[in-house]
Amino acid sequence: MYGSCKTPEQVLDLIRKHDIRIVDLRFTDIPGTWQHASLPASQLSLIDFERGIGFDGSSIRGFQAIEESDMLLMPDPETAFVDPFATIPTLAIICNVLDPETRRPYSRDPRYVAQKAEEFLRATGIAATSYWGPEIEFFLFDHVSYDVLPYRMDYAIDSREGYWNSGRNDGRPNLGYTIRPKEGYFPAPPHDTFQDIRSEAALILEQIGVPVEMHHHEVATAGQGEIDMRRDTLTAMADKVMIYKYVVKNVARKHGVTATFMPKPLFGDNGNGMHTHQSLWRDGRNLFYADCHYAELSDLALKYVPGLLTHVDALLALTSPTTNSYKRLVPHYEAPVMVAFSKRNRSACVRIPMYTTGPENAAAKRIEFRPPDPSCNPYLAFAAMLMAGLDGIQRQLDASQFGPLDVNIYPLADEKANSVKNVPGSLGAALDALERDHDWLLEGDVFTRDLLETWITYKREKELREVDIRPHPDEFYLYFDV
Numbered sequence: 001m002y003g004s005c006k007t008p009e010q011v012l013d014l015i016r017k018h019d020i021r022i023v024d025l026r027f028t029d030i031p032g033t034w035q036h037a038s039l040p041a042s043q044l045s046l047i048d049f050e051r052g053i054g055f056d057g058s059s060i061r062g063f064q065a066i067e068e069s070d071m072l073l074m075p076d077p078e079t080a081f082v083d084p085f086a087t088i089p090t091l092a093i094i095c096n097v098l099d100p101e102t103r104r105p106y107s108r109d110p111r112y113v114a115q116k117a118e119e120f121l122r123a124t125g126i127a128a129t130s131y132w133g134p135e136i137e138f139f140l141f142d143h144v145s146y147d148v149l150p151y152r153m154d155y156a157i158d159s160r161e162g163y164w165n166s167g168r169n170d171g172r173p174n175l176g177y178t179i180r181p182k183e184g185y186f187p188a189p190p191h192d193t194f195q196d197i198r199s200e201a202a203l204i205l206e207q208i209g210v211p212v213e214m215h216h217h218e219v220a221t222a223g224q225g226e227i228d229m230r231r232d233t234l235t236a237m238a239d240k241v242m243i244y245k246y247v248v249k250n251v252a253r254k255h256g257v258t259a260t261f262m263p264k265p266l267f268g269d270n271g272n273g274m275h276t277h278q279s280l281w282r283d284g285r286n287l288f289y290a291d292c293h294y295a296e297l298s299d300l301a302l303k304y305v306p307g308l309l310t311h312v313d314a315l316l317a318l319t320s321p322t323t324n325s326y327k328r329l330v331p332h333y334e335a336p337v338m339v340a341f342s343k344r345n346r347s348a349c350v351r352i353p354m355y356t357t358g359p360e361n362a363a364a365k366r367i368e369f370r371p372p373d374p375s376c377n378p379y380l381a382f383a384a385m386l387m388a389g390l391d392g393i394q395r396q397l398d399a400s401q402f403g404p405l406d407v408n409i410y411p412l413a414d415e416k417a418n419s420v421k422n423v424p425g426s427l428g429a430a431l432d433a434l435e436r437d438h439d440w441l442l443e444g445d446v447f448t449r450d451l452l453e454t455w456i457t458y459k460r461e462k463e464l465r466e467v468d469i470r471p472h473p474d475e476f477y478l479y480f481d482v
Contacts (some may be wrong), residue, residue: 001209002081002243003236008049011077015041015091018082022090025053025073026242027097028110030062030458031321032377034242037073041091049075052098062458063097063108071106072098079239081208085250094239107448110379114235117383120444126300126393127280127287130386133231133366134241136374137272138248139265140194140223140257153473157265159222160193179221181269186217194223194257201251202227208247210240219334220270223257231277234382241378261374263320264327271328271335274374276319277353278385279366280304289365294404295343295352296365302399305341305350307392308369308385309402311440312339312349313424313433318384319372321459323427323467328373336370339421340405346370348405349423371423380455383446391440427464431456 005011015023023044026036037055052072057064064071079094097109105112122128139159146155159165166178177190189195194217202212211230218224227248229240245261252259264271279288280300290298297305308315320329329337334346341350351368372381391397405420424430435456441447 001207002239003078003209005077005080008046008075008077011049011075011080011091011093012044012046014080014082015044018089018091020082020089020091022086022088024083024086024090024092025075025095026092027073027095028242028377028379029060030108030110030377030455032110032375032380033061034246035060036092038090044075049077052100053095054100057097057106061462062454063106070100072100074098081243084204084207084247085254094242108451108454110377111235111238113447113451114238114379114383116444116446117386118234120446121280121386121390123444124390124394126390127282129281130234131231131277131279131281131366132234132237132382133229133277134237134372134374134378135226135228135273135275135277136241136244136261137218137224137226137274138259138261138374139220139272140197140225140252140259141265142257144258144260148470153470157222161191162222179217181221182219184217184221184224184270185219192217194225197251197255197257198225198227201248204247204251205229205244208243210243210247218270220266222266222269224270224272234386235379238378238382241374245374263322263325263373263375265324267327272374273328273334273336273370274319274372274376274381275336275351275368275370276372276382276385277366277368278389280389286362286365288367289359289362291359295354296357297352297367300393301365301367303393303397304389305367305392306397306399306402307389307395308367309339309341309349310392310397311388311437312371313430314437315384315388316371316424317427317430317434317459318455319369319376319381320423320430321377321381321427322373322375323464325373325375326424326426326430329371329423329425337423338405339423340403341367341399342403342405345406348403350402384441387441387443387446391443427459431459431464 020041022038023041024036024038026034052074056069057071058069073095075093075095083090083092097106099106141157141159143158161179163178163180168174198215202215205212213228213230215227218226249259288301329335336349340348342348343352343354356364
């Protein structure tokens, strides 16, 4: 189980106990996808935990140039778990990345950035620990196809739950239970046809060592779901996000469906968010709780919040980092597009959950930053959110400029709505903001200029430009007959 081993010796004991035949080394590239390489379990020895295992860094997105490609994977014993999907008994273990010449951690290794953020928090003396609880949403589809060709650009999605199938009459039985747009939260079966898949994923997560609090159907039609993990510290939770996505995708595939964490695969319905709950702790005490301020937030929390909101434009380049992210961040569909904070209000960027109140529930007090989505790299996204919040505390920023705003912001009169700032409307705008506003990320050498430059260049050249230069189907609808 994740977290059950503390030493390399315990990992080797786990291999013997479970008759492990293969060890799978996993690490995360710059965009946030798990990469892996496998070796026979007989080849893993104690020295590998000290010396590292070599790989070609030039073939990994955002890593090394070809002339400096040799890199090392350093297995972290605390992350070892038995892979529940491998036919051959396999132990998965998450690795850090090192430079083989300097023996220093690699500055572009996302997991190292998360670890440095935790070290920086302790060094400030503000708190000893940060806790993180992301709500990760996903879709389960029965069919997905897409073409990106010079002469054809198209995609097609289908789902047994999709409202567009209510009138299907193709000779197969149509049982009539589909989910209307924005009505997926949360009808019981037979409307919810993916209960067992989510349950299986939740139980596998628990088996791996990722405690689950709840799972349910989400708002959108077509199999949108969510499985909520119990909070954990920053790097550990980023590890668990990677495990979560791995489990959901593989359980879905086992059942003949496909899972996607793409922020906005369906037009006209809710997208996939990753609302991220966070709090700071010291000596077993939640530093975000106080019984004398708005929504029971402490003075510290009311400095942390404007840190997030002051840097929100740049922050979104890391927490909502795809062109598709900004098709989710539009008014309505519960999208948090207004730069404000509020208790219970899902139209603000920062919400303070009020499910439990009073000093007896002080441990539950946290703030929820709502713009992130699960296309992000969790190591970079969590680290960036922490750095923004800490900047607000260190600079003693004033929360009053951002609210509280305890109304539904969408239907406000135009003149009042215009006084509430919106989040960026595109990935390009967010990247421009990150280019202007990033000094707070460089504190404590948590992020480096090299990493940020690599991120901005990759996103502009490999994603933003590639989308921008291609014709869009809607352009044919609008302009073909001009």
